[in-house]
Amino acid sequence: xxxxxxxxxxWELPPVSRQMSLRQFEERHPLLYGEGTWPHKNIHSxxxxxxxxxxxxxxxxxxxxxxxxxxxxxxxxGTGWVVGGKTSLKMIKSVYxxxxxxxxxxxREKQREGDAVRYVFDVWVENELREKxxxxxxxxxxxxxxxxx
Amino acid sequence: MTARxxxxxxxxxxxxxxxxxxxxxxxxxxEWSFDEAAIARICDSDDDFHEWYAVESPYGGIxxxxxxxxxxxxxxxxxxxxxRGLFYWHEAENFAPxxxxxxxxxxxxxxxxWIKRERxxxxxxxxxxxxxGNKVFHTRRAHALDYLTRDVPKDGSGIDxxxxxxxxxxxxxx
Numbered sequence: 001x002x003x004x005x006x007x008x009x010x011w012e013l014p015p016v017s018r019q020m021s022l023r024q025f026e027e028r029h030p031l032l033y034g035e036g037t038w039p040h041k042n043i044h045s046x047x048x049x050x051x052x053x054x055x056x057x058x059x060x061x062x063x064x065x066x067x068x069x070x071x072x073x074x075x076x077x078g079t080g081w082v083v084g085g086k087t088s089l090k091m092i093k094s095v096y097x098x099x100x101x102x103x104x105x106x107x108r109e110k111q112r113e114g115d116a117v118r119y120v121f122d123v124w125v126e127n128e129l130r131e132k133x134x135x136x137x138x139x140x141x142x143x144x145x146x147x148x149x
Numbered sequence: 150m151t152a153r154x155x156x157x158x159x160x161x162x163x164x165x166x167x168x169x170x171x172x173x174x175x176x177x178x179x180e181w182s183f184d185e186a187a188i189a190r191i192c193d194s195d196d197d198f199h200e201w202y203a204v205e206s207p208y209g210g211i212x213x214x215x216x217x218x219x220x221x222x223x224x225x226x227x228x229x230x231x232x233r234g235l236f237y238w239h240e241a242e243n244f245a246p247x248x249x250x251x252x253x254x255x256x257x258x259x260x261x262x263w264i265k266r267e268r269x270x271x272x273x274x275x276x277x278x279x280x281x282g283n284k285v286f287h288t289r290r291a292h293a294l295d296y297l298t299r300d301v302p303k304d305g306s307g308i309d310x311x312x313x314x315x316x317x318x319x320x321x322x323x
Contacts, residue, residue: 018196031190032220039160042309043233049308052156053233054297062236063219067195070215074199079207085215085243091236 001078003142005149006110006117013076013105013121016068020060022097028061060095065125065134068103072123077140080116089123089136100128105138116141154305155295156233161312165230166303167262167269167294176229176257176273181221185249188213212246218255218286222275225257226290232271233311238291244284253285254278260289267298 026045029038041049043059050058066089073081095101105123112118118139125134157164188211192202197214206212218241226232247253257275264270274289295303 024194028194031194033224039309046308052305052307053295053309054153054155054301059235062239063216064195066239067197067214067216071195071197071199074197074201074214078201082201082208082212082215082243082246086241088238088240090238 001080001142001146002076003146006142006147007107007119009107009109011107013072013103013107013123015102015104016072016075017100017102018068020064020095020097020099020101022058024064025058025060025097028064055094057096060097060099062091062134065091065095065101065103068101068125069105069123069134069136069138072103072105073121073138073140077119077142080141080143084113084116084118084141085139087123087136087138089134089138091134093127093131093133095127095133099133101125101133103134108137110147112144113141115144117144117147118142153297153301155297155299155301155303156307157304159231159233159307159310159312161231161310163231164303164307164311165232165294167264167271167299170230170259170262170271172259172262174229174259176225176259176275178254178256179221179225179228181253181255181277182251183213183217183247183249185211188217188249191217206246208246208248210248212248215241215243215247215286217247218277218288221255222257222273222288222290225255225275226273227312230271231311232292232294233307233309234292234294235296236290237270237293238272239288240290241286241288243286245279245286247285252280254280261291264299267300269294269299
């Protein structure tokens with residue numbers, strides 16, 4: 001946890017960015033599911049497979065972009081994220097291999113939960129055109145004595 | 150230009166139709182574990198690096214990013230339904246660290262389905278338990294069955310498959 005003392009509503013999560021690539025799209029499913037468990041040609045890796053589903057081109061896998069949010073939460077909260085962290089994230093726009101994406105968040109409210117305070121963030125991921133591709137909330141716990149400092 | 154069609158069948162067989170999804174249906178359970186190499190793979194794929202994932206954590210040994218729990222729940226769903234579609238919404242709560250080489254059990258069920266803006270959606274939920282029966286994470290997810298809207302005829306053939314995770318077992322990998 002990076003916090004030595006509480007922060008106020010409006011505090012911003014450190015942004016997390018990444019340049020997407022077709023290579024990342026192609027490698028993700030074999031890496032995570034194992035070779036051969038998912039079609040090699042899929043909507044993330046292959047133009048023809050994407051077109052068959054009505055998509056203009058391959059699109060990124062949503063958890064890839066959710067991971068930018070969870071990385072920010074892990075970096076900031078550590079144990080308060082690993083035990084007690086929550087997310088609600090919605091993919092609202094496709095991400096393509098050419099896109100550069102950045103996760104951001106703003107502290108919306110603080111809620112007392114026993115000996116801890118839940119920091120609730122409005123979070124989103126935006127592309128290089130500042131168009132939101134993911135929107136939602138993420139929260140984690142901070143010890144009450146730390147928040148009170 | 151060929152007429153647009155929603156995909157009705159693919160390498161995994163017939164795509165599940167909206168009408169065939171039963172709210173409340175039990176998706177059963179799977180046993181799931183992962184090793185340190187799997188943690189390294191998801192960190193690499195998601196560009197998600199942290200000392201606790203690679204060196205040591207306060208929980209004794211390394212732990213995994215919470216999204217390592219995405220694939221097994223998807224496979225639990227894929228085992229029952231052939232839904233390719235698009236992953237739309239993800240909700241999760243973390244109760245305990247995810248550790249390598251632990252035999253977890255994940256149980257799931259279909260919890261809702263709906264039509265919005267002419268697209269068909271299915272929602273399912275799953276809970277992961279450690280060997281002592283303690284909750285490790287809970288998740289709810291929604292998929293759009295098709296990117297194309299439901300007024301587009303569903304009689305095309307697809308290349309990708311929502312049966313990911315079971316194709317290798319059935320010798321139908323595309």
